[in-house]
Amino acid sequence: MPHDHPHHSHEGMSPSGHPYRADQDGPLTYWQVMEIAIRELMIAKGVVTEAEVARQIEAMDARSPAQGAAVVARAWVDPDFRDRLLTDASAAATEMGFDIGPLKLIAVENTDTVHNVVVCTLCSCYPRNLLGLPPDWYKSRAYRSRTVREPRRVLAEFGVTLSDDTTVRVHDSTADMRYVVIPARPAGTETMDEAALAALVTRDSMIGVGLARMPG
Amino acid sequence: MPVPDTFAPGTPVRVRTLMPPGHVRTPAYLRGKTGAVERVLGPFANPEQLAYGHPAQALPLYRVRFRLGEVWPDSQTPNDTIDAEIYAHWLEPL
Numbered sequence: 001m002p003h004d005h006p007h008h009s010h011e012g013m014s015p016s017g018h019p020y021r022a023d024q025d026g027p028l029t030y031w032q033v034m035e036i037a038i039r040e041l042m043i044a045k046g047v048v049t050e051a052e053v054a055r056q057i058e059a060m061d062a063r064s065p066a067q068g069a070a071v072v073a074r075a076w077v078d079p080d081f082r083d084r085l086l087t088d089a090s091a092a093a094t095e096m097g098f099d100i101g102p103l104k105l106i107a108v109e110n111t112d113t114v115h116n117v118v119v120c121t122l123c124s125c126y127p128r129n130l131l132g133l134p135p136d137w138y139k140s141r142a143y144r145s146r147t148v149r150e151p152r153r154v155l156a157e158f159g160v161t162l163s164d165d166t167t168v169r170v171h172d173s174t175a176d177m178r179y180v181v182i183p184a185r186p187a188g189t190e191t192m193d194e195a196a197l198a199a200l201v202t203r204d205s206m207i208g209v210g211l212a213r214m215p216g
Numbered sequence: 217m218p219v220p221d222t223f224a225p226g227t228p229v230r231v232r233t234l235m236p237p238g239h240v241r242t243p244a245y246l247r248g249k250t251g252a253v254e255r256v257l258g259p260f261a262n263p264e265q266l267a268y269g270h271p272a273q274a275l276p277l278y279r280v281r282f283r284l285g286e287v288w289p290d291s292q293t294p295n296d297t298i299d300a301e302i303y304a305h306w307l308e309p310l
Binding site: 104106121122148149150151152167168169170171172173174175176177 | 241242243245257260263277279281284287288291292293295296297298299300301302303
């Protein structure tokens with residue numbers, strides 16, 4: 001990345017030329033204290049164990065967009081699976097052996113004429129069990145407010161520029177459903193197998209702010 | 217508040233312009249806006265009761281599709297859409 005900002009002073013800059021971020025040495029917030037207090041109480045009262053809490057954190061950290069990518073790749077190669085996915089995405093993901101928990105999932109498909117993008121304006125609802133933890137920007141006020149207001153400008157900032165012939169459909173996860181976008185299958189991938197295709201499916205393409213990678 | 221009969225997909229509906237206090241899942245930017253039912257999601261526990269630990273009524277939940285031009289009259293791309301999930305008691309038929 002070029003550094004075209006003024007080079008008048010490098011004091012307080014990292015070796016890569018960026019300012020150091022302040023250490024997070026501030027006091028705990030009210031809700032952080034509440035979380036610790038309730039967790040310790042539940043452990044003290046024997047409701048959960050420390051090991052169970054640690055396992056849950058590890059299980060959530062271990063989730064990644066790989067399961068979502070596998071679902072998309074299956075939909076690309078298997079038209080019957082694609083139909084089942086569009087009808088009932090929770091059942092289709094479970095059919096592949098993925099534990100999506102209590103998640104109610106809807107899959108929306110990008111085509112030549114429709115581009116889908118997912119946002120949660122009220123909070124930060126995200127299909128974590130299928131895509132892992134959301135990126136920080138997904139939870140930002142700017143993404144949440146602008147995606148429903150000027151979706152094409154937001155998409156352009158992510159590098160996705162759409163023609164006027166394409167309809168943009170924004171999905172605001174306001175209540176009980178979570179959403180995954182099935183990106184369009186890239187051209188030139190006709191001979192690729194499911195595992196190789198899954199490697200083309202990025203997290204951003206399943207949120208709708210990106211496209212699937214081109215092969216090669 | 218009465219819960220309307222099931223709206224079939226395609227039914228035009230308006231989001232009520234209520235401003236109740238407390239936890240609601242109907243975004244303010246859609247209140248008073250008109251859209252069409254995209255699909256019926258079936259009964260879901262009312263989050264406005266669930267959030268406070270009250271016994272929650274099972275309500276039909278709808279995906280409603282709005283044109284950007286309806287939600288934002290100055291939109292440059294009025295035919296793009298926003299789909300949102302809205303509980304039955306927030307919707308009125310036109």
